[in-house]
Amino acid sequence: xxxxxxxxxxxxxxxxxxxxxxxxxDTSESDYYLFWYKQPPSRQMILVIRQEAxxxxxxxxxxxxxxxxxxxxxxSLKISDSQLGDAAMYFCAYRRNTGNQFYFGTGTSLTxxx
Amino acid sequence: GAVVSQHxxxxxxxxxxxxxxxxxxxxFQATTMFWYRQFPKKSLMLMAxxxxxxxxxxxxxxxxxxxxxxxxxxxxxxxxVTSAHPEDSSFYICSARVGVFGxxxxxxxxxxxTVV
Numbered sequence: 001x002x003x004x005x006x007x008x009x010x011x012x013x014x015x016x017x018x019x020x021x022x023x024x025x026d027t028s029e030s031d032y033y034l035f036w037y038k039q040p041p042s043r044q045m046i047l048v049i050r051q052e053a054x055x056x057x058x059x060x061x062x063x064x065x066x067x068x069x070x071x072x073x074x075x076s077l078k079i080s081d082s083q084l085g086d087a088a089m090y091f092c093a094y095r096r097n098t099g100n101q102f103y104f105g106t107g108t109s110l111t112x113x114x
Numbered sequence: 115g116a117v118v119s120q121h122x123x124x125x126x127x128x129x130x131x132x133x134x135x136x137x138x139x140x141x142f143q144a145t146t147m148f149w150y151r152q153f154p155k156k157s158l159m160l161m162a163x164x165x166x167x168x169x170x171x172x173x174x175x176x177x178x179x180x181x182x183x184x185x186x187x188x189x190x191x192x193x194x195v196t197s198a199h200p201e202d203s204s205f206y207i208c209s210a211r212v213g214v215f216g217x218x219x220x221x222x223x224x225x226x227x228t229v230v
Contacts, residue, residue: 033217043152043205045221091157100146100211100219104157 004094006105013082014113020067021077021108023092029053031097034068034075039107040088048090051075053097079110087112117141118210120222127198127229134194135225137208143188144210149181152205152224164191198229 003026013019025034036048051059051068058066063080079086092105119138127133137147145166150158162183163171170183180202182194191210195202207224 037221043207043224045158045207045209045224095219101148101160101163102150102158102209102219103160106157107155 004092004103004105006092006108008108009106010109010111012111012113013079015084016081018078018080019082019110021079021090021092021110023075023077023105025073025075025092025094025103025105027073027094027096029096033095033097034066035093035095035102036064036066036075036077037091037093037104038086038088039091045091049077082112084112084114086110118144118208118220118222120206120208120225122225123223124226125228127227129199129229130197132194132196133198133227134192135206135208135227137191137193137210137222139189139210139212139220142210142212144191144212145188146211147185147191148209148211148219149183149191149193150207150209152207154205158207161193195227198227200229203227203229 005024032053034051038046038048049059049061049064058068065078067076089107089109091107093102095102117140121136147164149161151161152158160173161176164183164185166185172178185191205224208222209219212218
């Protein structure tokens, strides 16, 4: 079974600083997808970034980047130049290539301090 | 704007009654939709996979007679919570896969259910 672990229930960062959110996962599959989703107070799930496991290059989306370590089964999210609007719950998620169900971590609540 | 719409966004029902939540893909066909449940300050837990024109596949521990899922068209899946109890109060989110073999999945805005 796939499990996704986020070991940081809460994190805080000063505005304009950089923060890294951790995620590890367990799978026996070789082909899969990893995601970071943001869930603000509105509860809408917003895709932040996505990584295909077969790609060695780390995904980047503007201020968001990941450090994907396939052998270590680690998938951390780095948020640079943090903004107040980045404050939210962040979920790491795994999805098999042959399926479409997401397996979510327990989430990290990010606070951005002005 | 949202490409997957859920309705209602909030609903309060009396214990023992049934309530239906709709999940619609707005500008694409979704042969597969997924229903998740999220408890306060907790993660999303997959409840079931809804396939158009066939029976839903439920995750272990989810009562299929209590959480009825119908996916009668390519753009609509419904979740009916039957004989609701206060412990069914939760946030329910659906997601929809684009097309038959698509790799893109969108989430709905979620529905708050409170059973009193």
